[in-house]
Amino acid sequence: MPSESVFLRPIGTVRNGVTEGGGVRWEKLVSSVEVDERYLPALQGIEAFSHIIVLFHFDRLALEAPTLQIRPEGRPEMPLVGLFATRSPRRPNPVGLTVVELLERKENVLTVRGLDALDGTPVLDLKPYLPRGDQVQPSRLPEWLRQLWAAHDEEWDHG
Amino acid sequence: MPSESVFLRPIGTVRNGVTEGGGVRWEKLVSSVEVDERYLPALQGIEAFSHIIVLFHFDRLALEAPTLQIRPEGRPEMPLVGLFATRSPRRPNPVGLTVVELLERKENVLTVRGLDALDGTPVLDLKPYLPRGDQVQPSRLPEWLRQLWAAHDEEWDHG
Numbered sequence: 001m002p003s004e005s006v007f008l009r010p011i012g013t014v015r016n017g018v019t020e021g022g023g024v025r026w027e028k029l030v031s032s033v034e035v036d037e038r039y040l041p042a043l044q045g046i047e048a049f050s051h052i053i054v055l056f057h058f059d060r061l062a063l064e065a066p067t068l069q070i071r072p073e074g075r076p077e078m079p080l081v082g083l084f085a086t087r088s089p090r091r092p093n094p095v096g097l098t099v100v101e102l103l104e105r106k107e108n109v110l111t112v113r114g115l116d117a118l119d120g121t122p123v124l125d126l127k128p129y130l131p132r133g134d135q136v137q138p139s140r141l142p143e144w145l146r147q148l149w150a151a152h153d154e155e156w157d158h159g
Numbered sequence: 160m161p162s163e164s165v166f167l168r169p170i171g172t173v174r175n176g177v178t179e180g181g182g183v184r185w186e187k188l189v190s191s192v193e194v195d196e197r198y199l200p201a202l203q204g205i206e207a208f209s210h211i212i213v214l215f216h217f218d219r220l221a222l223e224a225p226t227l228q229i230r231p232e233g234r235p236e237m238p239l240v241g242l243f244a245t246r247s248p249r250r251p252n253p254v255g256l257t258v259v260e261l262l263e264r265k266e267n268v269l270t271v272r273g274l275d276a277l278d279g280t281p282v283l284d285l286k287p288y289l290p291r292g293d294q295v296q297p298s299r300l301p302e303w304l305r306q307l308w309a310a311h312d313e314e315w316d317h318g
Contacts, residue, residue, distance in 0.1 A: 006216045006283065008165040008252040027292075035243075039251065041227040044241035048301035052243075055214075055254060057165050068200040082203035084194075084211075084285040092198065093167040093283050095214060097256065099295055114292075124165065124252050126243040132308060133186075133273075135294055136258055142207035149291060 010122035011039055012108075014056065018119050025156070026116035030103070033110040033123055040108045043126075047105040051129035054115055057122040058094035072148055079144050096121075099129055169216065169281035170198055171267075177278050184315070185275035189262070192269040192282055199267045202285075206264040210288035213274055216281040217253035231307055238303050255280075258288055 016031035018024055033054065035043060046052065067090050071078040083091055100112040110126075129135075175190035177183055192213065194202060205211065226249050230237040242250055259271040269285075288294075 004169070004218075004281070006167040006169070006254075006281070008167065008254070010163070010165070011251050039227065039243070042242040042251070043244070044228060045238070045244040045301060046241055048299060049244065050297045050299035051295050053256065055252075055256070059163075068198065069203060079204070082205055083201040084198070085202070085204040085208065085287055087286055087289065091284060092170050092201070093214075095165075095167070095254075095284055097212065097214070097286060099293055101295075122163070122165070125250060125254055127246055127256060128244055128304075129295065129297055130246065130304070131297055131300070134258055135296075136210050136260075136288065137294075138209045138288055138290055140207060140209035141290070142204060145287075145289070 008124050010057065010124060011036055011126070012123040014115060014117045014119060014121040014123060016115070016119050021118060027114045029115065030111060030113050031115045031117070033112055033115070033126070035108045035110065035123070035126075037108050043105060043108065043110075046110070046126065046128065047102065049102060049128045051099055052102050052112070053127040053129055053134070054098050054100055054112070054117070054123060055125040055127070056096045056117050057124055058089035058096050059122055060118060061089055061094050072144065075148070075151075078148065081144070085142070095124065099134075167283050169283060170195055170285070171282040173215065173274060173276045173278060173280040173282060175274070175278050180277060186273045188274065189270060189272050190274045190276070192271055192274070192285070194267045194269065194282070194285075196267050202264060202267065202269075205269070205285065205287065206261065208261060208287045210258055211261050211271070212286040212288055212293070213257050213259055213271070213276070213282060214284040214286070215255045215276050216283055217248040217255050218281055219277060220248055220253050231303060234307070234310075237307065240303070244301070254283065
């Protein structure tokens with residue numbers, strides 16, 4: 001098993017004014033991704049994609065130990081499942097991944113919709129969303145996930 | 160701009176016997192992902208998903224400097240585009256991301272199809288593929304990408 005550490009350095013920062021995640025409708029939220037100016041040439045042509053993938057560092061969890069099993073979203077009616085079966089931030093390597101809509105690029109600043117990251121979050125990578133490969137039709141999903149989404153739909157409709 | 164490094168530690172290793180990437184039909188290739196045994200509890204329930212996302216370290220590029228612009232796949236007919244508009248491994252943070260089909264889990268070993276990583280590649284994270292969020296219908300893609308895919312189709316059909 002490899003034990004060598006991998007060192008990453010942020011390439012940019014999320015700006016959206018959101019300092020607490022509770023109750024935020026992330027999928028509608030518009031954020032800026034301020035990319036370090038030295039990487040401006042690396043952004044050339046990214047605006048030709050309507051969707052990109054943002055990798056970011058869950059940096060607010062530094063003091064929380066990672067856990068191996070959780071109840072999704074901490075809901076007591078959910079089963080206890082392995083961390084790798086969830087998108088929980090409390091993972092061995094605290095890297096988040098979100099597909100976002102790329103609304104605009106102005107120089108080194110991207111405007112995106114749907115990024116579920118707090119203001120100031122370090123961004124580690126940006127990748128184009130490629131339908132060949134990234135867009136699949138899953139044949140199996142766990143039942144708890146369907147129940148979780150049904151609960152979200154109900155809370156948002158009536159919230 | 161944040162400058163703090165992010166330290167990641169591999170959680171597992173790719174096993175597929177592939178030591179050179181040239182000419183490999185990755186999307187058909189079956190690989191094993193051997194997860195460190197200490198993370199066995201974190202895999203519970205992942206087999207309920209037919210597709211997962213694998214994050215891995217492009218560890219064979221340690222001696223190559225990252226570049227900011229490339230011609231996709233090094234093809235001379237392709238335009239020079241920014242690194243973040245491509246999935247090239249030579250990125251500031253050398254992390255790869257691939258959606259794979261999860262065929263089976265036996266204890267801490269996952270069998271997956273479609274992982275484009277060489278034998279021995281360190282795996283950094285596993286995430287479930289969630290149609291809500293991960294499955295989007297892009298409205299814009301660059302013309303060079305369509306040309307690249309057409310070239311792939313032609314080479315594979317006649318190759």
